Amino acid sequence: MSQQEIEVILARHLAEYLAMPIFLVNPNGDLIFYNEPAEAVLGTRYSETGAMPASVWSTIFHPIDHEGKPIPPEELPLVIALTQHCPAHKIFWIRGLDGAMREIEVTAFPLIGQADRFLGGIAIFWEITTK
Amino acid sequence: MKVTFWGTRGSLASPSPETVRYGGNTSCVAVVGSEGTMIILDAGTGIRNLGQSLPADLKRVHILLTHLHMDHIQGLPFFAPLRRRGVEFHIWGPASTTLSLNARLQKYLSPPLFPVSVRDLSADLHFHELPAHLIEIGEFSINAQLIIHPNPTLGYRIACAKSVVTYIPDHEPALSNRVYPFEKEWTSGYDLAKGADLLIHDAQFTDEEYQYCVGFGHSTIRDAFRFAELTGVKQLVPFHYNPSYSDDDLDRMFDEALTELHPTYKMTPSREGLSLDVV
Numbered sequence: 226m227s228q229q230e231i232e233v234i235l236a237r238h239l240a241e242y243l244a245m246p247i248f249l250v251n252p253n254g255d256l257i258f259y260n261e262p263a264e265a266v267l268g269t270r271y272s273e274t275g276a277m278p279a280s281v282w283s284t285i286f287h288p289i290d291h292e293g294k295p296i297p298p299e300e301l302p303l304v305i306a307l308t309q310h311c312p313a314h315k316i317f318w319i320r321g322l323d324g325a326m327r328e329i330e331v332t333a334f335p336l337i338g339q340a341d342r343f344l345g346g347i348a349i350f351w352e353i354t355t356k
Numbered sequence: 357m358k359v360t361f362w363g364t365r366g367s368l369a370s371p372s373p374e375t376v377r378y379g380g381n382t383s384c385v386a387v388v389g390s391e392g393t394m395i396i397l398d399a400g401t402g403i404r405n406l407g408q409s410l411p412a413d414l415k416r417v418h419i420l421l422t423h424l425h426m427d428h429i430q431g432l433p434f435f436a437p438l439r440r441r442g443v444e445f446h447i448w449g450p451a452s453t454t455l456s457l458n459a460r461l462q463k464y465l466s467p468p469l470f471p472v473s474v475r476d477l478s479a480d481l482h483f484h485e486l487p488a489h490l491i492e493i494g495e496f497s498i499n500a501q502l503i504i505h506p507n508p509t510l511g512y513r514i515a516c517a518k519s520v521v522t523y524i525p526d527h528e529p530a531l532s533n534r535v536y537p538f539e540k541e542w543t544s545g546y547d548l549a550k551g552a553d554l555l556i557h558d559a560q561f562t563d564e565e566y567q568y569c570v571g572f573g574h575s576t577i578r579d580a581f582r583f584a585e586l587t588g589v590k591q592l593v594p595f596h597y598n599p600s601y602s603d604d605d606l607d608r609m610f611d612e613a614l615t616e617l618h619p620t621y622k623m624t625p626s627r628e629g630l631s632l633d634v635v
Contacts, residue, residue: 228546231502237542238532339508340451340487 229257232338236347248348254279254307257345266329266352268321279304286319302333306346310335316353328353357519357634358388359554363402364626366526366560366574366596367427374602379628381405382427383525383596385556389516393494397512397523397556398422402628403431410436414443417479418493420500421449422525423509424460433465433472443479446493448500450508451485458483486510504528504544505573513548519634522552522589525596528573529583536579537586549587554634556626557583559594562609577609581617591622593632 229237233249237258240247246263250256256277264270267286277285283298290296296317298304305313312334320326333348363369363381371380382400396403396419403419417437422428437443449457458474458481466473474481484491486500487510499513503524511524529544530536540546549555560574575583577594584592597606610625624632 227541228543229541231504231544234542234544235504241534242532339453339502340485341453 230338230342230344232336232342232344233257236336240347246350246352248303248350249345250279250282250303250307250348251345252307252343254283254304254346256282263350266321266327266350267319268323268325274322286321289318291316291318302331303346303348306333306335306348310337310343357390357514357516357521358631359521359556359634360386360388360406360631361402361595361626361628362386362406363398363400363431364595364597364628365400365427365599366558368599369401369427369430370599372602374604377603377627378597378601378606378625380599381628382430383422384431385523387496387514387521389495390518391495393496394418395420395493395496395498395514398428398525399432399435400427400429401431401434404434404436407434407436407438412440414440416444416446418446418448420498420510420512420523421447422511422523423450423505423507424464425507425526426464428525429461429464432461433470433477438477438479441478444482445479446482446484448484448486448491450502450510451487452508456483457485499548501545501548503548504531506571509573511545511548513552519553520551521554521556521634522549523556524548525556525558526573527558527575527583528571530575530579531571531573537582540586543583543586545583546587549583549589552587552589554591554593554632555584555587555589556593556595558596560596560598565598577613578617581613581619581623584621584623585617585619589621591624591632591634592619593624593626595626 240260249258288296302313316330329350331350336344338344363384381402383398384402385397388394491498497515500510503511505526514521557580558575559577559580561576566576
């Protein structure tokens with residue numbers, strides 16, 4: 226496997242040091258990393274799942290809206306960031322791989338590197354514990 | 357390929373009786389291919405002596421800048437071929453999101469920092485921004501990639517028919533890694549250096565100094581050794597020495613690193629005037 230782009234390497238290193246859950250995907254939408262705080266929300270460890278194709282991560286956590294309706298992948302913030310190259314934000318529910326339902330608030334943005342290279346996207350999310 | 361070192365020092369030129377063996381000039385390396393094509397890697401103060409060694413009828417020059425920190429461009433206006441009419445001059449360097457390469461170089465090559473501006477130079481100047489594509493210069497195929505160092509900075513992988521030289525003079529691949537070396541996929545510079553016949557790599561700090569210099573964009577001597585091991589190169593040439601190190605300091609540091617790490621590759625410290633044939 227060839228080396229990741231330098232901006233992606235730096236993004237992963239930053240994510241490893243931050244206390245906010247972070248999800249990092251490549252230009253194809255494939256999950257390439259999530260940090261330890263994200264593991265707590267997703268209910269699984271990165272060392273267990275490894276990288277994941279977009280078709281898997283966009284459905285495996287069963288995202289649903291406040292009425293319990295499934296959210297199609299194209300309406301997820303990270304998919305919008307990847308396909309439309311713009312920031313996106315949404316509050317919704319997911320079922321972690323540990324079976325727990327969690328309400329999360331997600332902000333996603335595209336990762337644009339030097340010389341306008343499109344390198345993927347980043348989602349930062351928070352679990353909503355009180356309203 | 358023949359690789360000749362004209363400046364091996366980092367950060368600041370440091371001529372003194374204590375630095376005569378490894379040299380006091382800042383980064384500049386010349387690479388000449390089997391068909392005679394020459395490329396120049398960085399334009400630190402060492403490029404002045406290189407310019408004086410070149411023939412007067414030189415027609416074309418390629419300078420590949422890794423980045424625009426002063427120790428890599430300070431010698432540029434003192435490079436004699438730049439003041440000759442009829443010389444075709446190609447300067448390659450990292451792209452920026454704001455200013456062109458020419459405009460960024462003019463920040464240095466203009467008053468009040470310098471009395472001569474870029475437009476006053478006689479050579480026929482061409483600027484090229486990277487990374488963009490695989491560069492073909494004469495018999496060389498050159499891959500430029502961004503690496504970890506403050507401000508956009510490139511490393512170069514220079515290949516010809518029989519050999520590969522990798523040049524990463526300013527590089528902190530250990531930055532933020534809790535364990536280093538880390539996975540190859542997540543290591544800055546890995547694709548540039550993988551399996552190279554010769555790796556010229558940053559070796560600026562001791563382990564003790566690095567504790568106070570994390571994020572400055574440089575490697576320890578030991579991390580340079582570890583990077584060479586990870587990338588499977590055949591020969592490591594430590595480079596970009598801290599200006600405060602004397603020749604005796606460097607001798608001792610290399611001896612200690614060799615004793616501790618037992619590299620599986622050949623290690624040849626860079627020094628001004630050193631020429632290596634890479635086959």
